[in-house]
Amino acid sequence: MNTKQDWDPYARDCPSRQLLDRIGDRWTVLVLGTLEDGPLRFSEVARRVDGVSQKMLTQTLRAAERDGLVTRTVFAEVPPRVEYELSALGRSLREPLRALEAWATTHMPDVLDARSRAHA
Amino acid sequence: MNTKQDWDPYARDCPSRQLLDRIGDRWTVLVLGTLEDGPLRFSEVARRVDGVSQKMLTQTLRAAERDGLVTRTVFAEVPPRVEYELSALGRSLREPLRALEAWATTHMPDVLDARSRAHA
DNA sequence: CGGAATCCGCGAAGATACTG
DNA sequence: CAGTATCTTCGCGGATTCCG
Numbered sequence: 001m002n003t004k005q006d007w008d009p010y011a012r013d014c015p016s017r018q019l020l021d022r023i024g025d026r027w028t029v030l031v032l033g034t035l036e037d038g039p040l041r042f043s044e045v046a047r048r049v050d051g052v053s054q055k056m057l058t059q060t061l062r063a064a065e066r067d068g069l070v071t072r073t074v075f076a077e078v079p080p081r082v083e084y085e086l087s088a089l090g091r092s093l094r095e096p097l098r099a100l101e102a103w104a105t106t107h108m109p110d111v112l113d114a115r116s117r118a119h120a
Numbered sequence: 121m122n123t124k125q126d127w128d129p130y131a132r133d134c135p136s137r138q139l140l141d142r143i144g145d146r147w148t149v150l151v152l153g154t155l156e157d158g159p160l161r162f163s164e165v166a167r168r169v170d171g172v173s174q175k176m177l178t179q180t181l182r183a184a185e186r187d188g189l190v191t192r193t194v195f196a197e198v199p200p201r202v203e204y205e206l207s208a209l210g211r212s213l214r215e216p217l218r219a220l221e222a223w224a225t226t227h228m229p230d231v232l233d234a235r236s237r238a239h240a
Numbered sequence: 241c242g243g244a245a246t247c248c249g250c251g252a253a254g255a256t257a258c259t260g
Numbered sequence: 261c262a263g264t265a266t267c268t269t270c271g272c273g274g275a276t277t278c279c280g
Contacts, residue, residue, distance in 0.1 A: 115186055
């Protein structure tokens with residue numbers, strides 16, 4: 001049983017809570033989602049994620065890169081081209097993420113229903 | 121293809137993005153996690169989720185209640201007792217959430233490793 | 241094109257005090 | 261015990277400008 005890691009997100013200082021924060025942030029999940037089907041350029045990601053600013057997209061991509069979730073490739077061309085791609089680690093995250101998406105699409109009506117009843 | 125729901129989290133105004141925000145917020149996942157094994161009192165949840173303030177705990181629980189994820193039961197006693205419990209909807213969310221936790225605990229070393237290399 | 245740097249507003253979140 | 265009310269701080273995130 002103690003083969004399980006003792007990462008404890010309920011502790012304030014545990015790294016696993018930072019991970020929750022990362023996943024929880026507004027853009028990471030969406031950005032990783034756009035990269036599901038293959039590498040994309042910066043501007044392509046920006047176009048697909050509606051409402052993200054250039055600054056936040058940069059921050060999100062950089063953070064994901066630092067965490068080893070995506071790789072960043074710069075091509076020495078004019079005009080410059082930069083491609084982002086899911087790493088093996090990043091791809092392994094897609095599965096639980098899709099489970100979450102599946103839940104969301106399935107149960108969204110229930111949530112909306114609960115909300116409308118709460119308003120009454 | 122379009123038998124799939126057309127919830128599109130990539131659109132700025134889609135409800136499913138609100139759901140991402142909800143799940144993504146700092147405390148919801150942790151709070152729902154504490155309720156996995158049965159109902160808890162307010163103070164018990166507070167004690168288990170390290171670092172959460174009463175204010176944020178209240179907000180989180182209220183939001184979860186509005187979304188139909190938890191139920192809130194007030195007992196007419198002195199001193200007052202309030203219990204929070206996962207609803208059926210809330211319990212259905214635990215599965216994808218645990219998948220996420222599992223990923224986090226499994227791959228945390230990889231992430232930390234990537235970070236340390238990024239620092240170099 | 242793909243950023244970096246700067247400024248700044250506003251809402252989220254913590255601390256504190258009080259109440260039913 | 262389980263909140264509410266109020267204040268203040270803090271940093272996220274948008275807009276803009278400039279650079280290689």
